[in-house]
Amino acid sequence: MVYDTMLVMAIWLLTLFPMVALTNNAVVGAAVQSLLFLELAAFFVFFWYFRGQTLGMLAWHLELHSATGHALSPMQLIIRFFAAIVSFACLGLGYFWIFIDPEKRSWSDLLSQTRILHIPPS
Numbered sequence: 001m002v003y004d005t006m007l008v009m010a011i012w013l014l015t016l017f018p019m020v021a022l023t024n025n026a027v028v029g030a031a032v033q034s035l036l037f038l039e040l041a042a043f044f045v046f047f048w049y050f051r052g053q054t055l056g057m058l059a060w061h062l063e064l065h066s067a068t069g070h071a072l073s074p075m076q077l078i079i080r081f082f083a084a085i086v087s088f089a090c091l092g093l094g095y096f097w098i099f100i101d102p103e104k105r106s107w108s109d110l111l112s113q114t115r116i117l118h119i120p121p122s
């Protein structure tokens with residue numbers, strides 16, 4: 001998560017620097033926050049859909065798979081994204097849930113019917 005956070009922050013900086021330079025002022029408001037939120041969602045959904053993993057997951061040899069065995073659907077990924085936000089909003093409880101669940105699933109996994117698998121390097 002730390003690796004992906006750094007990448008998202010870099011994307012946000014690439015968005016905000018030109019906006020500040022063009023307005024020569026601070027950029028604030030709902031429109032800017034909405035744009036940054038959409039970039040965050042697009043980052044995760046894009047990488048999960050096309051690679052099955054984000055760049056941070058790639059470094060740790062983790063892959064996202066559908067629990068049903070089918071290809072990941074965009075709806076599953078959107079649900080997973082919003083479930084991750086709820087997990088963080090609950091002080092990380094959704095991720096600590098893996099210590100309680102017998103199959104080591106987080107709230108994101110349970111709600112989106114996905115699984116994170118460790119794929120050993122070849």
